[in-house]
Amino acid sequence: MRIIPGLFLLVALAGCSHPGWSYLQKGDYRAAEIAFHDMLRNEPKEGAYIGLHKSYVGLAKLDSAEYFLKEGLRIYPKDEFINFCAAQYYSNIVHNDSLGKIYLQKTKGLAGPKMGEKMEESIQKDKTK
Numbered sequence: 001m002r003i004i005p006g007l008f009l010l011v012a013l014a015g016c017s018h019p020g021w022s023y024l025q026k027g028d029y030r031a032a033e034i035a036f037h038d039m040l041r042n043e044p045k046e047g048a049y050i051g052l053h054k055s056y057v058g059l060a061k062l063d064s065a066e067y068f069l070k071e072g073l074r075i076y077p078k079d080e081f082i083n084f085c086a087a088q089y090y091s092n093i094v095h096n097d098s099l100g101k102i103y104l105q106k107t108k109g110l111a112g113p114k115m116g117e118k119m120e121e122s123i124q125k126d127k128t129k
Helices: 003-014 019-026 029-042 046-058 062-075 080-094 097-106 113-128
Strands: none
Touching: 019 029, 019 046, 029 046, 046 062, 046 080, 062 080
16 A cells, blocks of 8 residues: 555645645646756755646646656656656556546646646547557
């Protein structure tokens, strides 16, 4: 049951006092992006990479989202929350479009309005292969 520690960390980070987390909860992904870049510059730690990853997912900038996720994994390879986020991202959004679509429907746009369009484009590309 390795998912329990990951969920615990998710809840714990959601309650962090850094303003980036508040912006993410409000769906203000641009403000979250700025806040997490400041965090990364001033106090590099795993939370900044996770926050930037989630901000870019919300902004439907998947290349940037993946870059910060991979950087976080490279620098903090044993961090459970970064690994949890990577598993969630790759299974729900990148490698399994149907699960990603369900995930986006369940989160009611928390991933950003453009994400649904990206998912539809990805599904259509897969159908033509």
